[in-house]
Amino acid sequence: MRVSEEPVKVIDLDLQKVARQGLWLTVVVTAGLLLADAVIRLLLRQEYMFSVTVWKVLGVVGGYFVLIVVHELFHLVGFRLFAHVPWRKMIVGVNLKLGIAYATTDEWMTNKAIRKALLLPFWTTGVIPALAGLCLSDGALLTLGGLLIGGAAGDFAMYQELRHCPDEWLVKDDPERPRLYLHERVE
Structure with missing residues (x-):
């Protein structure tokens, strides 16, 4: 597989902006879930x-x-399921300097595959606990669901940027920062 030498696009998240959006989303979703339960x-x-x-x-x-x-483990599951990345090529960790947990790989993924991998944890660790909390009328589960939905703000921001790009573009994840490099395939 050959790709363009230079990225066609670079997506670089502003962590302070994402943190503000995540906090706002957490408060609104958690309050909404508790109100819905009531x-x-x-x-x-x-x-x-x-x-x-x-x-x-x-x-x-x-x-x-x-x-x-x-x-973060569900991001890895998404890389495996949707982009067929080998397990040995994946890394999960915490960047204490940036204050973020991360899952990454140095393998190429299609834009379509990485978008699915970005949203998988939102559904599994955010929506499912929130729905369980509503079914059981459990405030702790509702709060956890709200926290994890808000915690997916960075994933939503990346997804928003990626959805405007062609599905077949190839994406390389930056191993140290919340940054993606998008390249075109060269035939």
Whole structure:
């Protein structure tokens, strides 16, 4: 496979902007989920009780850190499922200097494949806990869902940039920064 020597486009996220968007998204989604749960219980004429305990807070904090790791692991699953990247070519870690967890590979992926891999953790670690929280009327799960949906702000930002590019363009992930390099195939 041959690709253009120079990238056609470089997507470089502004981490401060993404952090602000993520915080805003987290607050709005979490409040919306808690409100939706209250309305559902009211419509079903079920008792609704909101309570916060130390154990619930510790559960949410612990669950959040676990789900951040799972979020990144689902990026790797997406790389494997959608881009057929070998497991040995994938890396997951934390960049303490930037304050971010990451999943990366040095393999080429198509734009179409990486877009799917970017959104997979949103569904698995954000939407599923939120839906489970609504079904069980569990504030901790609702809060975790909101936190992880908001935590996908960087993935949404990358996805938004990628969706305007052709599916067949090839993408190379930067191993140190939230940056993608897009190249065209050369026949």
